[in-house]
Amino acid sequence: MLMAYYGDAQLVSRTTFSFLSFNKRQPPPVSRRNKQTRIFMEMHKVPHVLTVAGSDSGAGAGIQADLKACAARGVYCSTVITALTAQNTVGVQGVDIVAEDFVAEQLKSVLSDMHVDVVKTGMLPSLGIVKILHQCLKEYPVRALVVDPVMVSTSGDVLAGPSIITGFREELFPIADIVTPNLKEASALLDGLKIKTVSDMRSAAKLLHDMGPRNVLVKGGDLPDSLDAVDIFFNGEDIYELRSSRIDTCNTHGTGCTLASCIAAELAKGSSMLESVKVAKCYVETALDYSKEIFIGKGPQGPFDHLMRLKNNIHKSAGQVRFNPSDLFLYAVTDSAMNRKWGHAISDAVKAAVEGGATIVQLREKDIETRDFLEAAKSCLQICRSHGVPLLINDRIDVALACDADGVHIGQSDMPTHVARALLGPEKIIGVSCKTPEHAEQAWIAGADYIGCGGVYPTNTKANNLTIGLEGLKTVCLASKLPVVAIGGINTSNAQSVMQIGVPNLKGVAVVSALFDRECVLTETKKLRTLLMEATQVMK
């Protein structure tokens, strides 16, 4: 193994680290080899989740779901199998618990050799196995421990007896970074506490937190009478109500395992806990949505397709771009009335803006027929793709989906952000208009990529628009966890003052009339771009 690493190190040594340049066939002296190996391994570390869970022969849940979820999130996953289950979409037909010594042997094999960032637990079928895991984690500490306190399968079969509750409470919760019970599990862990409402879930999250984990996510998928999928996240200080759309599907087997693995994967990549939970929730929701039509097995609850993203990528159009906050620098927003006034076709106006240096384009076409909008969007998309500039659609998720635009921009009275995210999937860009710090917080929680903040100055382009001024802009920027683009009455005479408010997450300005209510869009875009560049140079 050491030689294999050394062999690979040789390949990078010529260009990067001359001190690694030994001949492949002659290993370095033993004293240096260990240091080199360590350096090489550090450089090439892969985010790694170790899952300690049961095998599901139907491959919808357990170890198999964990492997697929980690693969989908781009993280390496090793496995310690605690039990074999004979399981399908009908239920669990048999369980064979792996001998405790052999669980210990698997744990030691992985942890003594590989660099594991995060351990995620699923089915832990005996108290002895819980204790062995605790002992191993003391011996081989990892960055984070995600405990999914699996007790009952989705089909209702018991996967862990009552003694495990003691194991969770005494051994694992005190060292866990997050625990992710569903309502039944939370109730069992809290001596049968009734959890029927969101308010009960909040109380349960706090009581579970008292048992020692740093964070608690109580999953409300089974909450009666709820239109949304509501989960409660508590970090010991703040409590968050995370909502996503309830997907109408029977293919939900393995959602709990997948969610916990996805949280572990995001943590392994270095995300914060809340960010990891949000990404995991969004991923599961999207996967469920993509898998509504698949049909595997005769039972009531089928598996879903974890790797839908691969299919997505196959269909990804050439030149499609993912969001980079610097794209917000010069944000051109079209207006059909202005284009008509100057006799400009939308696609010609967009071409001029992009050629003049616009870094992102939004089609904001309030008064054209849907068919015309779609046709215009298709031709603008070609222009934008050929320049590597993202194209967003204002308000109309349907048009964005139909033309495969790069994303959408929505406001406070448009489609709710979490619904837009569920419809568009994790790859598309979503921008949300925000006028207050509360709007900005909500946009972040719901999965937006950036916020548009204004009106910075009075505008004639949007009727009855509230002007928040530079102070209002600054307040929102300081509160926002997302990058911000300023909008409203911005033109060549005030754009520099906007950029110079000096808040790092203000990434650019969005303009309508200053570019499109002009005879020559190209000239105006170039002028504005030059001014913005000057302003950012001064700030450096």
Ligand SMILES: Cc1ncc(COP(=O)(O)OP(=O)(O)O)c(N)n1
């Ligand atoms: C970048 C950007 N910011 C804000 C808006 C306004 O969106 P919204 O509040 O939904 O209003 P309409 O544009 O739909 O009238 C925007 N479009 N772009």
Ligand SMILES: Cc1nc(C(=O)O)sc1CCOP(=O)(O)O
């Ligand atoms: C579309 C829009 N949204 C705003 C907001 O405050 O959210 S202001 C606005 C109009 C911006 O047009 P102009 O650059 O011509 O002033």
Ligand SMILES: [Mg+2]
């Ligand atoms: Mg809108």
